[in-house]
Amino acid sequence: MTRASIIVAVVAAAPSLAAVGCHDQPTQVVLVVDSDLLVPADVTSFSVTVAPGPFEPPPDAFLTSAPIGAFPISVGIVSQGQTPSFSFVARLLDEHDPTKALIVLSKTVTDVRFVPEQTLMLLLDLPRSCACQGTSCPLPGDPVCDKITRPALVPFDPALAPATETAPRFAAEGSPQ
Amino acid sequence: MIVLPIVVAAVIVAWGQPVLPPQLPPEPGSIAPAAGVERTEPAEPVALPVAVPMIARAPLDVRVLPAVPSVTAAAAPAKARRPLHKDWWFWAIAGSLFAATVATTYAVTRPEPLPYRGNIYPYVIAVP
Numbered sequence: 001m002t003r004a005s006i007i008v009a010v011v012a013a014a015p016s017l018a019a020v021g022c023h024d025q026p027t028q029v030v031l032v033v034d035s036d037l038l039v040p041a042d043v044t045s046f047s048v049t050v051a052p053g054p055f056e057p058p059p060d061a062f063l064t065s066a067p068i069g070a071f072p073i074s075v076g077i078v079s080q081g082q083t084p085s086f087s088f089v090a091r092l093l094d095e096h097d098p099t100k101a102l103i104v105l106s107k108t109v110t111d112v113r114f115v116p117e118q119t120l121m122l123l124l125d126l127p128r129s130c131a132c133q134g135t136s137c138p139l140p141g142d143p144v145c146d147k148i149t150r151p152a153l154v155p156f157d158p159a160l161a162p163a164t165e166t167a168p169r170f171a172a173e174g175s176p177q
Numbered sequence: 178m179i180v181l182p183i184v185v186a187a188v189i190v191a192w193g194q195p196v197l198p199p200q201l202p203p204e205p206g207s208i209a210p211a212a213g214v215e216r217t218e219p220a221e222p223v224a225l226p227v228a229v230p231m232i233a234r235a236p237l238d239v240r241v242l243p244a245v246p247s248v249t250a251a252a253a254p255a256k257a258r259r260p261l262h263k264d265w266w267f268w269a270i271a272g273s274l275f276a277a278t279v280a281t282t283y284a285v286t287r288p289e290p291l292p293y294r295g296n297i298y299p300y301v302i303a304v305p
Contacts, residue, residue: 046297074295074296
């Protein structure tokens with residue numbers, strides 16, 4: 001009676017104890033953008049367009065910009081588990097004239113890979129050398145300014161990512177919370 | 178089917194037969210003369226064995242004997258039932274169930290880990 005009862009009780013309690021650690025960690029890539037461009041003299045706003053999969057988002061994607069306070073800036077990109085990768089276009093804009101937004105610098109990154117239940121970080125540098133001068137932008141061939149495919153990700157480092165508060169819930173893709 | 182009642186009746190009858198004591202051999206001095214031999218001297222009266230069935234004879238001779246302690250009662254006194262809460266395994270099982278309840282409650286009610294929230298709009302983007 002005694003030994004069998006104890007074994008039964010422990011076995012019954014084991015799933016409950018195991019369930020304590022069953023919450024999945026988020027699968028996420030934190031995009032951290034830094035630049036030597038000056039705010040607000042050179043750029044005033046930032047926009048990002050994200051698409052699931054390994055291909056560049058369509059150019060007619062809905063574009064919403066947000067004012068930049070200072071660099072670095074960051075956005076969390078969370079996987080909902082259906083696609084293993086995503087692609088995005090990050091832009092720095094000059095919106096001194098609200099009726100005429102100028103793209104100062106644009107960077108396309110494709111096939112960014114999620115790692116299940118890990119938060120990784122993509123450090124994206126947008127140097128002044130890659131900025132457009134008026135309507136003249138750098139030609140393809142410069143590895144610093146060219147499109148990046150399957151970039152290297154690093155473990156999330158709170159010291160490198162801007163301090164923020166945690167999100168109470170996910171925002172829909174590209175839509176405000 | 179007819180045989181069964183006959184067999185049962187035979188068994189009952191056999192079971193109910195009085196048990197007779199074994200026939201005692203005759204004593205040397207009381208040997209009965211063989212048939213046809215003339216008896217010359219009268220012999221002393223000899224008690225002939227009588228077959229007495231082993232049944233109680235009424236009235237019964239009832240005697241009051243001094244009380245003898247029961248061996249069974251002395252050897253195995255009634256064991257008092259031990260309270261359940263004094264057994265260590267009771268508390269082991271109760272503790273396990275309590276721990277399981279606490280762990281389950283914590284696991285079910287605790288919030289999920291939140292994702293990192295950026296410092297600029299749109300802060301967090303969900304990819305399908």
